[in-house]
Amino acid sequence: MSDNRPVVPIAAAELDRLLDALMVEFVRLSECLVGEGYRLELGGIDAPGLHYNLSGNGRLIVGNREPIPLQPHTLVVLPANTLFRIEVPSRRGPRGTWRTVNGRSMPSEPGAVRRYVANDGEPVIVLICGYFHASYGASTDLFGTLKGPIVEQFEEGDQVDGTLRTALAELVAQEVGFGAMSAALLKQVIVALLRRSLRSMDLWVERFSLLSDPQIARAFAEMVAHPGARHSVNSLARSAFLSRSAFVARFCSVVGRSPMMILRDLRMRQAADHLRSTTMTIDEVGRHAGYASRSSFVRAFRKAHGCDPASYRRSHARSE
Known part of the structure; x- marks a missing residue:
């Protein structure tokens, strides 16, 4: 038997079985509203984060990396403990003065929806941020080896926004089983994201050690x-x-x-x-x-x- 690694990607059938058995645990869900000229600082949570832009245009910045453009239906996944900020530049350009809101210092209750507001009127962009753990058993974390951002551009017809809005509504209502329902909805988005990777030219799904x-x-x-x-x-x-x-x-x-x-x-x-x-x-x-x-x-x-x-x-x- 050869020990050389194949250059072909993981087969769709194998990926399907892995996704079916994936256990997703809901950690936190937030809504972020950012206006023109504002910078919202977030992150540092000990769980991977899924950030979906519902509307408007802006950018998400992680450390010294190139800014990630945000437009409607942009989805960004960040590793656990990642500090980042969401910005909407002023139409005045460099002459505009940034107004910064530090969301990391705001307290939040476990299981509740946290709403971060960084604007003095109507928000330009609205994001839903979901934090989660996706694992097999007690020790195999699918996103545990993720080192940098994953960015995918979805379309309105993909209905990712509807799934995340439903998750928000579940948490706001606090009905019996809301945590399990939110986890199931987040898993739908994660599965959609990993399926999308099979059609992506760079096959970023192979950045996960288990799928590489x-x-x-x-x-x-x-x-x-x-x-x-x-x-x-x-x-x-x-x-x-x-x-x-x-x-x-x-x-x-x-x-x-x-x-x-x-x-x-x-x-x-x-x-x-x-x-x-x-x-x-x-x-x-x-x-x-x-x-x-x-x-x-x-x-x-x-x-x-x-x-x-x-x-x-x-x-x-x-x-x-």
Whole structure:
């Protein structure tokens, strides 16, 4: 078997399986209204940010990078902890004086919509900023290795603005399940963004370490689609068309942990989901997660979640 990396991008079918299993956790949603001659400083949140311009024209600036032009339906994704500012230049040009609003110093309540206003009249641009975590299991963060901005220009027909407006409305209404609904809506936008990458000339999706190696992505897709199957290092290496040693080395380099450790995380995520949402017995949940022995399953579950499966099910039944 060859250990040379292929130059072809990840197959659409593999990407589809990875996106289907992606777990998106909602962190915060904000609305930003910026007027002419204003500069709104934001960022520094410990989660990737998705920034979508609903209307108007301006620019988004990260550090000393070139300004990112903002027009209606521009979407920008920034890595976690990124400081940035949104500007709408004055029509007076360089003679205009910037008025700066420091949004980072404004307090915000968990789960609430934060509205940042940097204008003294009608805003020129209106953005929705969503912060999130997108992961597989407990340790594989899809956006964890993102180093710089991703910029995509959508169109009105893509309906991204409608999806994000619905997420805002959910948070404002504070109905039961608003957090889960907001996470589901943010996932729709992330999926639309990653799908768009397949039609992009520069295939920026490969900047994600997990998606940069199609052979490792193929094996990982097998794991996330069927975590309870009888996987082994050898069988996963065969699915990636690599030798065992090359597979383990590349998997650890791309994902950051060994294949079997990641598989255990994926199995424990599936088991927790089954305990919360089904009436399967503990033994059935364990078998679906790939454990023939109840005691082995209970030990692994306790190590991952800090309690045994029965206690986990009872605690989540009380909270619902």
